[in-house]
Amino acid sequence: MRTPATVGAAPLSERLRWGARLTAQGLRRHRAVFWMSAAGFACATVALAACLALARAPGAGVTAAGSTQLVAFLNDDLPPGERDALALVLRKLPGVAGVRLLPSDEALGRMRAELGSRAALLDGIEDGFLPTTLEIALRPGPQGAGRADELAWRLRRMAGISDVDVLRNEADHRLVTEQQTSRRLRLGLVATSGGLALAALLLVAALARRRRADAAILEGLGFTAWAVSGPVFVTGAAAGAGGVSLVLLGLRLGERLISLPVLAAVAAAAGRALGGGRGQAGTFAAATLLGGALAWWGTRLPRQTGRGDQLAAEM
Amino acid sequence: MLRLVAVTLRLGGELVLDALTVEARAGEILLIEGNRGAGKTKLLEVAAARRQPDAGEVWIADHDVTALQRGSLPFVRRNIGFAEAAPRFLSRATVLENVMLPLAARGEPAAWAREAAVRALGKVGIVGLGAHDPARLSSGARRLAAVARALAGVPPLVIVDDPSASLSAVDAGAVLSAMCGAVEGGAAVVCASADGAFLAAATAAGARRLRLDAGRLVPGVGTMVALPGRRAHEPRADRAEAALDPLAQLELGS
Numbered sequence: 390m391r392t393p394a395t396v397g398a399a400p401l402s403e404r405l406r407w408g409a410r411l412t413a414q415g416l417r418r419h420r421a422v423f424w425m426s427a428a429g430f431a432c433a434t435v436a437l438a439a440c441l442a443l444a445r446a447p448g449a450g451v452t453a454a455g456s457t458q459l460v461a462f463l464n465d466d467l468p469p470g471e472r473d474a475l476a477l478v479l480r481k482l483p484g485v486a487g488v489r490l491l492p493s494d495e496a497l498g499r500m501r502a503e504l505g506s507r508a509a510l511l512d513g514i515e516d517g518f519l520p521t522t523l524e525i526a527l528r529p530g531p532q533g534a535g536r537a538d539e540l541a542w543r544l545r546r547m548a549g550i551s552d553v554d555v556l557r558n559e560a561d562h563r564l565v566t567e568q569q570t571s572r573r574l575r576l577g578l579v580a581t582s583g584g585l586a587l588a589a590l591l592l593v594a595a596l597a598r599r600r601r602a603d604a605a606i607l608e609g610l611g612f613t614a615w616a617v618s619g620p621v622f623v624t625g626a627a628a629g630a631g632g633v634s635l636v637l638l639g640l641r642l643g644e645r646l647i648s649l650p651v652l653a654a655v656a657a658a659a660g661r662a663l664g665g666g667r668g669q670a671g672t673f674a675a676a677t678l679l680g681g682a683l684a685w686w687g688t689r690l691p692r693q694t695g696r697g698d699q700l701a702a703e704m
Numbered sequence: 705m706l707r708l709v710a711v712t713l714r715l716g717g718e719l720v721l722d723a724l725t726v727e728a729r730a731g732e733i734l735l736i737e738g739n740r741g742a743g744k745t746k747l748l749e750v751a752a753a754r755r756q757p758d759a760g761e762v763w764i765a766d767h768d769v770t771a772l773q774r775g776s777l778p779f780v781r782r783n784i785g786f787a788e789a790a791p792r793f794l795s796r797a798t799v800l801e802n803v804m805l806p807l808a809a810r811g812e813p814a815a816w817a818r819e820a821a822v823r824a825l826g827k828v829g830i831v832g833l834g835a836h837d838p839a840r841l842s843s844g845a846r847r848l849a850a851v852a853r854a855l856a857g858v859p860p861l862v863i864v865d866d867p868s869a870s871l872s873a874v875d876a877g878a879v880l881s882a883m884c885g886a887v888e889g890g891a892a893v894v895c896a897s898a899d900g901a902f903l904a905a906a907t908a909a910g911a912r913r914l915r916l917d918a919g920r921l922v923p924g925v926g927t928m929v930a931l932p933g934r935r936a937h938e939p940r941a942d943r944a945e946a947a948l949d950p951l952a953q954l955e956l957g958s
Contacts, residue, residue, distance in 0.1 A: 612809045613778045
């Protein structure tokens with residue numbers, strides 16, 4: 390038996406050995422937590438890659454090229470002075486190339502011209518049959534044609550305007566539809582990522598309690614703060630690195646092995662979205678650090694004081 | 705080894721420890737007895753550097769713990785084997801791994817730590833439970849494991865709160881015997897108990913007794929029991945076991 394003697398700091402080699410041993414123990418003891426954390430990081434990486442891939446997809450940043458026009462139908466009882474004032478306001482809106490007031494008689498004349506030989510159908514119709522309209526030409530680009538639907542929605546709510554039509558050519562119409570679909574997909578992915586992040590936070594909060602209990606025991610036995618949080622940090626970092634590695638490996642294999650061209654293209658796009666080799670290394674490093682920091686944070690939260698668990702919190 | 709000087713502790717405005725001065729020397733068992741609420745547990749928590757007193761000094765191995773910074777406390781705690789009244793263990797780790805932890809904190813080589821942990825488990829008679837999860841043990845077995853963890857590697861100061869709680873007479877005898885073994889190795893042992901049988905057995909084994917009442921030491925209680933042919937404070941493991949062994953008591957009675 391050894392004679393009792395006080396000990397101070399342990400030799401570095403022994404500290405490292407025990408650190409490795411406690412880390413391995415921690416991985417074994419909390420393996421379900423480890424795999425759940427890794428899965429959380431994997432899901433978050435997939436969501437991030439998908440968002441980036443959609444944002445960088447061809448056409449994602451392109452807006453309607455031109456010839457987009459809004460036609461605002463004015464109320465019959467709108468005084469001419471207010472029509473002009475309204476046109477003046479609309480001209481000042483960003484993205485508006487020009488506004489032209491089309492009186493009722495001119496609209497009827499245009500309709501006659503378009504009908505050609507069948508213009509006789511309009512014989513006997515009064516001059517005020519068609520409403521006075523404002524033809525609003527929008528500039529190409531995100532502030533103009535890209536905001537056509539939003540502008541139309543706003544104009545419909547303005548006093549003096551009974552309705553608004555959006556006129557686009559076929560190509561622009563298809564482009565807008567694709568953009569809307571892409572936006573919905575992105576929103577869906579962001580919501581999914583947010584949900585996953587919330588679930589991960591709840592998981593971390595639940596784990597923090599257990600980690601705090603473990604930390605309280607170890608600190609009570611004489612482990613330093615570094616000795617307590619070091620293995621926890623390494624475990625969390627391993628979960629982050631493991632989750633991202635699984636995704637990157639999956640993307641590489643998917644690109645090469647999946648026979649369906651669509652899926653292979655998606656895998657390739659997601660891989661590229663993460664920024665190629667350098668970007669993927671950055672993602673890997675970020676997930677490793679984040680995993681470690683989250684796990685470490687779990688041990689550092691203020692503890693409840695209780696019997697035998699004072700740990701000199703007041704000191 | 706341990707010296708508390710005029711230690712005062714207040715909790716929620718209530719005076720729990722009132723200017724207590726207590727000393728435990730290396731090679732002796734100091735028993736703190738008292739009724740529930742007397743302040744025994746709080747006194748042990750202060751002595752184990754788990755709680756900061758409002759006033760007074762706590763000297764452990766010639767270091768005033770109250771003057772240390774928080775970052776230095778682990779270096780004090782790793783020299784104290786502390787068995788709490790409600791012991792807590794790392795979940796999903798075996799009893800043996802838990803008992804090895806204080807030795808890990810001290811940076812002992814793993815092989816030696818394992819050997820010392822097995823020896824400590826053997827002293828309290830639960831070496832067969834080394835591979836079990838503490839969460840699945842009975843409260844008595846958990847208490848024995850906590851005592852084994854406090855005694856593992858024989859730290860210079862061992863503090864045990866309510867050592868005989870939920871233990872049979874035989875197990876309590878094993879605990880007392882293990883404590884006596886630590887004292888024979890040169891450690892100072894401080895334990896608090898309200899168990900009359902355990903106090904009597906420990907006293908018979910040479911422990912010094914102090915009585916605590918409402919945070920104050922009761923005057924006149926605290927004499928050392930002199931055993932024939934031994935130092936006043938020197939405990940005897942064989943007598944401790946005999947005192948708590950029901951069979952031995954039957955033989956003595958007959």
